[in-house]
Amino acid sequence: MENEIKYFSLEEVAKNDGKNGNKTWIIVKDNVYDVTDYVDDHPGGGELVLEWAGKESTKAFDDAGHSGDAKKELKQYKIGELREEDRKQKQKKKETDKAKEDRRSFCSYLTCGLC
Numbered sequence: 001m002e003n004e005i006k007y008f009s010l011e012e013v014a015k016n017d018g019k020n021g022n023k024t025w026i027i028v029k030d031n032v033y034d035v036t037d038y039v040d041d042h043p044g045g046g047e048l049v050l051e052w053a054g055k056e057s058t059k060a061f062d063d064a065g066h067s068g069d070a071k072k073e074l075k076q077y078k079i080g081e082l083r084e085e086d087r088k089q090k091q092k093k094k095e096t097d098k099a100k101e102d103r104r105s106f107c108s109y110l111t112c113g114l115c
C-alpha cells in the first residue's frame with residue numbers, strides 16, 4: 001500500500017552516505033529523509049548536509065537554528081522512519097523504566113510487612 005510507513009535500520013541508512021554516487025539520507029527525530037536532490041540547493045552549501053549523510057542528524061539540524069520554512073522543506077523528503085529497535089530515545093526510556101521497576105520491586109520487598 002502507498003500509505004504504509006517504511007522502516008529502515010541504521011545500517012540501511014548508513015549506506016546512503018552521499019559518496020560514490022550513493023544517495024544522501026539523513027535521520028532527524030527518528031524520521032528518515034532522502035535529501036539527495038536538496039543537497040545542491042542547501043543555503044550555505046551542500047557540504048553542511050553531506051557531512052551528515054547516512055547519519056543521525058537531529059542535533060546538527062536543530063543546532064543550525066533552521067526556520068519553520070526549512071522544517072517544512074525537510075518534510076517533503078521523508079521516505080520512512082527508523083525502525084523501533086534502532087531508536088535511541090525509546091531504548092533509553094525503556095531502560096530507565098526497567099530500572100525504575102526493578103528499584104520499585106526491591107523497595108516493596110524491603111518494606112513488605114509480610115516477609
Ligand code: HEM
Nearest residue numbers: 035038043044048049052057060061064066067070073074
Ligand atoms: C543535517 C544537516 C544540516 C545542517 C548541519 C544544516 C545547517 C545549516 C546552516 C548552518 C544554515 C545557515 C546557512 C547560512 O546562513 O549561510 C542552514 C540554512 C538552511 N537550511 Fe540547513 N542544514 C542541514 C540540513 C538541511 C536540510 C535537510 C534542509 C531541508 C531539506 C535544510 C534547509 C535549510 C534552509 C531552508 C536554510 C535557510 C535558512 C532557514 O530557512 O533556516 N537544511 N542550514
